[in-house]
Amino acid sequence: MDMKGKVAVVTGSGRGIGREIAVYLAKQGANVVVNVKKRVEDGNETLAEVKKYSAGMMVQADVSTRSGAKLLADETQKRYGRCDILVNNAGLGIGMPFLDSDDRLINKMVSTNYLSAIYCTQEFAKIMSEGSSVIMIASLAGIRPMVSLSLYGSLKAAIIKLTEYLALELKQKRIRVNAIAPSIVKTKMGESLIDYMHMTEDEYASKHTLTGRIIYPSEIAETVDFLVSSPNITGQTIIIDSGQSLIGDFQM
Template structure:
């Protein structure tokens, strides 16, 4: 009679950095990685939000939360110095932090442009760049892009352009970091039920319209995105590199019946 040997959690002994980890997809990813045995670092700009997230995650000494603005290299350097002292090396980076401002192009201000580019492109770029000294050879980087850079959306010009730039990094960095066997992939979530979605799509009618755009006739959950991030970070995706993986229920590539 064959006896099954319990398998170790997928990320036992690994350390994961998640930017924008206080809510939404970042929070759900932190929850999943902790459940799978990882040590997890979450960061964001809002100290109160991080405190609440830390209490909910209850990760003990496997969880470290610290405020940082990813668009400021000095903040990231300080954060990563602390991560190095606490955990040593990094095995996974989920560059998740991002913001959205949705307007017609003529309505954008200079402040809007700087705000979105700082978070959605500069923040991703600096997160990867400043993490490199701590990343082990063979590590995995996942960049959070968006379905909006695959289809035109009238009020999404600024947001989609920054997400297209972030997604492109997955291709170029996969080549740039190949000598260290660091895999770099992007995900492009569709309509996902996060705080940002609730704020951007405030009425029940608008949310129903968003759901109808998916062939699955619903919006996604942060947990479903987290599962995709964990797959890309795992050994199961060892030969997946430089891709932009849609997690959108079919919004981009299929037409609802």
């Protein structure tokens, strides 16, 4: 899709899937707002990549807080006056037995994996034009329960439901809302999940996938592009899981 002149905001785009989406959208011509919580160097690296193809800026803001989400939306409004694509990507994937999860972890998981999408969607809806898109990065763990991912997976399930509810509510503003639910993707988070399973990447790919290969962040970025470019798709979750959900072994 030709995204020249469009404004895209990708939360948590200092590395991993967020960075890949930010650069991909820049390649299609969008102006891209990069966001990090604290690692400004990571954000600057993503921004440098973005600027090879298009314009952009970087905003340091913790989107797990209302004030951080508002800051990100305010800075976007100040620079570009609007937002056409919001990707709620920031997330925190930690494997931990449910009974060992303390309040600090619980609050951090809820605010990063769920409240961030609520805060950002509310703040950005104020500056989103007709025909805009919100994309949520959910997870296969939000569809199929996996041992030790009770908090993470149930919050991603909430994101998938939120996607359906917001598709209904935001239709008045002609904003479409969709989600992507990947299984393990090759990023820092993906690698730490494979480590948690005491496996190598190859062992994971041969035991837990039908395709024998792990997912790359570029495949998520291409799916964002597909959803943004599909005017009749809303309220849907696209699963990208290398066939993992058909295998049925969800031990971590």
